[in-house]
Amino acid sequence: MLFNTLDYILFLPIVIIGYYLLNAKYRWALLLIASYYFYMCWKPEYVVLILASTLIDYFAGLQMAKRDSKKKRRPFLYMSLAANLGILFAFKYANFFSETATNIAHSMDFMVHFPLFDFLLPVGISFYTFQTISYSIDVYNDKIRPERHLGHFALFVSFFPQLVAGPIERFSSLSPQLKRPQSFDYENFKNGLRMILFGLFAKMVIADNAAPIADVIFNDPELYNSFNISLGLFFYSFQLYCDFFGYSLIAIGSALIMGIKLMDNFNSPYLSVNVADFWRRWHISLSTWFRDYIYFPMGGNRVRKMKWIFNIVAVFVISGFWHGASFTFIFWGLLVGLLYVIEMTINKALKIRTEIKPFSANHLLRAAKTFIIISFTWIFFRSLTFADSWIMFDALFSNGGLDGKTLDISMVLWLTLAGFIVLDWVLYNKRFDTWVGRQPFVLRWVLYAMMIFSIMVFTGVEEIPFIYFQF
């Protein structure tokens, strides 16, 4: 079930009404049933993967808690990691490794074919496996006490608003909220609806209308001149952002109506002053996950410079691989990691201040620079093969002039995107719900009216699922 479907629009109010009508003691059961139903709407049989992940981590958590030394806990941590990463490997990466092995064998004149599997990638597998892995590691490190109630734990793993594309929550933050008796709070209700409205606008009006433009450019870059390719790339940057930002807002809003606060996942990333700042503002729940569970354990920045560079680049390469089982994603991660390191080194050498006055000319210039750099990296993120990336780069820099085919971009898209950019600017370091709540009544309702009108009338109608669902 996708958030931008009629199914979800009917599902969510039913769950919310049931949630508040039910005795607080049993709400976890309702949410658990709703979450499993939500997941099973897509491919019922894949629910066994969540169940397996849940049962193994539940068991591993309890076993680790019984043992006082890390050494004794370690086998259970390994069991949890092996199970979760094993599921992830089998369904997401097996074909990639199989294809790669076949290609390597062929290049060495061994005509063997490693088997390919006709699996559908289970939606959200990268998200819920990471969430449960964080639980096991936290229990192992004695940061949290394990959950003893299987139902509560199953709900932590499967809570429907963030099940398939995050935000990736920590047990210490989400689980207590799921257990706490939440009474209806009008402020949360209002703010939740505001987040959902803005999320639907970002996804359905901006991302889904920008997608066909990005698609034509990425599908046939040779046909367009450099100016139009740049425009296509510009729209892809906003498609990607609005798609995932919109999803996150709907997830956060849906949970907030039930009194559950999920972490913010974006903070005006295209206004970042440098690449490092960008990764603090883009997919925050994943960035912090990588920071806490990979970067810090590798030593973080408290190591020699070369090791620090290695740590940074390694984390980004892993992040690239997390996004997709292809060499273009791995290269994208490598590229971003190198850009991160290079920029940090230059900033340090030239003593460039990272703290700057928001909305100053300096901020805008540096934000523009960061946006351009990041947009270039999206070429590898979006392309299926290196050859496709190369064609795109080649066309971008060599199809000069303004001749050739031009993109057909509607005035509606320009206007709504301009509106979104202004809003994103205003929301720099702020949240939409609280910001809009402080605005005068008329301005607030004009904004709502414009969003509702756009969602009802100007929504893109191409079949474009949330991009991050495929990860």
Add this chain to the structure above:
Amino acid sequence: MKIVKHIVPRIFLLAAILFATSYIYTEYLYEDDLQEHSPIINTIREIPLETDILYVGESSNIMYAEDDADKRTISEMLAGHYPSLTVFDLSKRASHAGIFKTFLAAIPEDKEIKTLVMTLNIRSFGANWIHSSLETPLAKNNVLLGLEHPIIKRFYLSFKAYDNDNEQVRRHNMLAQWDSDELIFPYDFPYANTNEWDDAMAATGIKLGGGKIDPVTDLACHYIKAYAFQIDTLTNPRIQDFNEIIALANERGWNVVFNLLGENLEKADELVGKDLLFLMEQNHNLVVDYFERQGVTVVDNFSAVSNQYFIDQDWTSEHYTEEGRSHVAGNVAKHLRIFHPDAYQED
């Protein structure tokens, strides 16, 4: 009480926004959406107020061979047999009864139609077509043809309230159905389902002169994928679609004729053999019997077109050369004499 006072004006405000949205959309934007997403509406609007025969078809009523001297479609040839009647064509590529039923429901009630002739394509009952990736755009194109208020239809379109599975899911469902639907023969048959049969054909291949000829093997596999199924009248969605069309026709007082399209039985026999013919024949008998029992006239062209009159020799289709189209149209025309006895003439 305070909260109620707070909420009530906002509910009214929201209602006003929705009302204004609906008004602006219906008055100024709906028609553009119709033209962009459901251009078939123009053909529906062009149906004359008094139409004797409405011919509804898919690509079989669009395609012709480049070297055909007579490039008329089946419906045009049919019109040639009834020169005094108004024959109107409502065809769309890749469509089937599930799509046609929406077209028909969208025909305004003031249009008087005497006889509805609709193609009945055996392949459209199989998993290969039911789970085709073309289904999503076809279903999307139909949303705005619905009978609901324009803003409701736009809402459905925006919030994907139609059969919107993506290509990957459809392919998965197709493979799953080919696995789960058991093929039952009255004699021993080595393959339990379509997948097994297809795999065996792909592995064995068609050997002409000793070697395995891949394009021919591919075609044989296509025939298995397209025709190796058995219709279950209780669960097949196409049966349900045709039933709904019959109900609609009865409600509107239309005579109903199903034009059961000819399939390339010779090619099926040559490439795959009698086992596939058995299934094709079984499905053919079932649909003819099923719909005739409901009082529908079924024009049986199933085996009426020989191999040489099929345009596509490397694919499964119902695209005929002029001889094939003429033969099919002639058969339909003869059967229509029961509804239009005085208007018929030999072409």
